[in-house]
Amino acid sequence: MTKQAVVVPVPPEAAVPAPQLFPYPPPRAAGVRRKQCLQMSGAGAPGRVGGWVESMRASSPTHARAAAALADDDGRRAAWMHPSALGKFEQVVAASKGKQIVVFLDYDGTLSPIVDDPDAAYMSDTMRRAVRSVAKHFPTAIVSGRCRDKVFEFVKLAELYYAGSHGMDIKGPAKAYRHTKAAKAKGVLFQPASQFLPMIEQVHESLVEKTKDIPGAKVENNKFCVSVHFRRVDEKSWSALADMVKSVLKDYPKLKLTQGRMVFEVRPTIKWDKGKALEFLLESLGFADCADVLPFYIGDDRTDEDAFKVLRKRGNGVGILVSKHPKDTSASYSLQEPAEVMEFLLRLVEWERLSKARPKW
Numbered sequence: 001m002t003k004q005a006v007v008v009p010v011p012p013e014a015a016v017p018a019p020q021l022f023p024y025p026p027p028r029a030a031g032v033r034r035k036q037c038l039q040m041s042g043a044g045a046p047g048r049v050g051g052w053v054e055s056m057r058a059s060s061p062t063h064a065r066a067a068a069a070l071a072d073d074d075g076r077r078a079a080w081m082h083p084s085a086l087g088k089f090e091q092v093v094a095a096s097k098g099k100q101i102v103v104f105l106d107y108d109g110t111l112s113p114i115v116d117d118p119d120a121a122y123m124s125d126t127m128r129r130a131v132r133s134v135a136k137h138f139p140t141a142i143v144s145g146r147c148r149d150k151v152f153e154f155v156k157l158a159e160l161y162y163a164g165s166h167g168m169d170i171k172g173p174a175k176a177y178r179h180t181k182a183a184k185a186k187g188v189l190f191q192p193a194s195q196f197l198p199m200i201e202q203v204h205e206s207l208v209e210k211t212k213d214i215p216g217a218k219v220e221n222n223k224f225c226v227s228v229h230f231r232r233v234d235e236k237s238w239s240a241l242a243d244m245v246k247s248v249l250k251d252y253p254k255l256k257l258t259q260g261r262m263v264f265e266v267r268p269t270i271k272w273d274k275g276k277a278l279e280f281l282l283e284s285l286g287f288a289d290c291a292d293v294l295p296f297y298i299g300d301d302r303t304d305e306d307a308f309k310v311l312r313k314r315g316n317g318v319g320i321l322v323s324k325h326p327k328d329t330s331a332s333y334s335l336q337e338p339a340e341v342m343e344f345l346l347r348l349v350e351w352e353r354l355s356k357a358r359p360k361w
């Protein structure tokens, strides 16, 4: 395959931008307070350990269920916040008239169910078939916090675009989609954080060493970022684990700490995230500043919010949050779990097949 290696350094983050709302239907629920990602970087001081533990609790399924039980008392608000992308399917696809749909899919919790062991987060064969069908009709990308090779090992579809390490490692298929002649003809390869590789290696080693005595803690090397999992750590040790991670990162002001689903994510402080990856891929496909595209982004995690925000800012696109519980999100629709994601993808394929067969008046 012909590769085009583009390695572009991206400047460190200057500041965390204030959350902003965009006039994009349907509206977000009012009165839901936005939870900031916890930051530990040159730009922001770390919160108290108590703050971290609160945030760790918030990402645990037991606590999420308790929060949802409260929200259910106000069911009207929950329903309004996240209309189902399946229930509102016709409305979702109506916006695509005359436009090319491009599909972006997160992996963990979206295509595969969340499991205790990150190495065993397999995708079902039926889900793989659904994603393959989607990719036959629309340019399709997987956007994951995992390292690109690992997510490819799970998905195993060569025809897709892959953005691993939260979008910091992007590679396109050998035969790329081209909307315009200006679109990149050669395979895409983009690694904006390559200068951080040695640092990430060091931090990975230190984190493995430091956390080895905390039962259940697991450190995962995701190439341009590192995950520290606490799903299998006793809640009594969460604060000790948070302390350890923070103490390692003290010596690395160019790295920041964010949190996902029962996982700490150590990432370079560059202005690059899943949202930037989405924009980069649209541009590579030939859709830069283009109105005749409708991006769909489906994801379940806090890091997917960066992509949902980009869609809101563009005022064009469909953000779908995968969650059983009401959450503060910039997505416009929801699906409850990977099984519903699969149903939605199959429906999208069927709708496209039928609309091609339909006579154009």
Ligand SMILES: O=P(O)(O)OC[C@H]1O[C@H](O[C@H]2O[C@H](CO)[C@@H](O)[C@H](O)[C@H]2O)[C@H](O)[C@@H](O)[C@@H]1O
Residues within 6 Å of the ligand: 106, 107, 108, 109, 113, 114, 115, 116, 117, 118, 119, 121, 143, 144, 145, 146, 220, 222, 227, 229, 231, 260, 261, 262, 263, 265, 301, 303
């Ligand atoms: O962007 P994603 O594809 O959603 O990746 C985010 C993290 O996903 C994985 O961790 C999550 O899934 C695991 C398996 O189900 C689960 O055990 C863990 O608690 C979840 O946080 C992956 O292992 C991480 O490296 C990714 O950063």
